[in-house]
Structure formats: structure tokens, C-alpha cells
Amino acid sequence: MRASPPAEPADGRVRGVDETALTRRVAADYVDRLENRDWPGLTALLAEDMVYEMPQTRERIRGRSAFLRFNIDYPGEWHLRVRRVVADGRAAALWLDVRVGAGQQDACAWLELSDSGLISRIVDYWPEPYDPPAGREHLVERW
């Protein structure tokens, strides 16, 4: 059920670049497998002792099993699309377009990979719309 983690490059000189390329691919695969409800495929990307955090609600999920259950049970017809992946060494940032039914929301996720190239930490932000404060209308346009 679990795919092998990708091998570390043997050549130290290009390690940083290869590491970043791996992280970029893992981050994109993470979204793809969530979107496709590919639970075995998602499992293969995650460290067993991974941690998932949502700072806005101060919620933390410990462990791959609980994180999978959280996603399998997540209510609604949710769909994810990558707006941007930014990878740097073993860290990645994901900018997502999330749809649930007719609703749309952007999300920002911060990923960390372990030594073996598995996702060890995810921190998710779900910024919601709000009304702009008064006093800056002369500087901005609205859309």
C-alpha cells in the first residue's frame, strides 16, 4: 500500500536543487491525491507521526491515521486546485483554490518534509472574507 519514499540524491553538490524538486512534487501530489480521494496514495506521502495544525481554531491532529480519517470524513463536496506551489529545500507553501458546492475559498498550507522525503508537518490557514476597514478607500480599488 505504501510507495517507497524517493531516494536521496547521492551527489551532494546538487542536493539542494534535487531536494527542492522532490518537495515541489510531493506538495503537488499531496493536493492531487486529496482531490482524487486516493487514500492509499496520500498515505504513501505522509510520515506516520506527522502533525497537522489549524492555528485559527487552535486544533492539532497527531498521526497519519487520524489525519486520514479527518480527510475521509470531511463533509461536503470539496474540491482543491493548486494556485501556486513554492518549494525550498524541505519546506513548501501551497496556495489553494478550494470549492465546496457553490462556495469558494482560498487556503494557504505550509508543509515540511522529513529526512526520508515524507510530509511530517502541515499547517493550514483558511482565511475568510471580511469587510475592509474605513479610511483607505482613496488608495484601493475593489473587485
Place this chain on the structure above:
Amino acid sequence: MRASPPAEPADGRVRGVDETALTRRVAADYVDRLENRDWPGLTALLAEDMVYEMPQTRERIRGRSAFLRFNIDYPGEWHLRVRRVVADGRAAALWLDVRVGAGQQDACAWLELSDSGLISRIVDYWPEPYDPPAGREHLVERW
């Protein structure tokens, strides 16, 4: 008043790595110069026709002058600290710890650099705390 933009590397082979290193530095300097209210220094990092967007309020600011005015006028004793910088080619993501008086909020910013190494686009998210929905208490811990 404006510093010269950093030169492009002449060696095509290492361009990707150097470009990322430049982007990483510009992103960190952007936060540093905001925090220090170093307006000439901030000006030197920004393309004249840059665009700043806040999708949560659907607000857009066009141009370096208006963006500088927005920051100079921004109310409160605000302070920024980098939690993480992730840079990849000409794109960067910034994860910030923002303090205004006794209040604390995280922020996520997405930066793009122009051909000449200046910041051409910033998209800011300001995720706010909210109460978690019921039904997942068995999977999460709170902090």
C-alpha cells in the same frame, strides 16, 4: 533614494539557484524594511507598477506610491516577524507573525519578482481565529 536592483547572474547554469537565493533575500528584506519603517529601503525593493492584493476584502492597490502610503498610514503599533520564507525561482511565500499592541495574528503573503528582481506583486491573507465546527473532537487536540 533607490538602490540598484541586483544584477542577473551571467552563468545560465546556476541561474535557477541564484534566482531563488535573490528572491529569498528580497522577501526577507521586504519584511525587515517594513518592520523598520525604512521607506526608502522598501521603495528600492518594489517595481513602480507593482500590485498589492487582499483577496479577503477584495481590495487592490496599484503602484508603489499608493502601496507605500498604505503602509506609512497603517494604524496601530504593528510589528512583523518572519516565521518562514519559502522561495522558488521568482516566487516566494512569507509566513508572518504579526503583533499589533497586545494582539497577535499570523499572515500569509505571496510575492512575485519581476525580470529585474523587484517585487511586482504581493497577495496578502490575514486569517482570523474562529470556532471549530462540531464533529471532529475525537480526532483533534486544542491548544
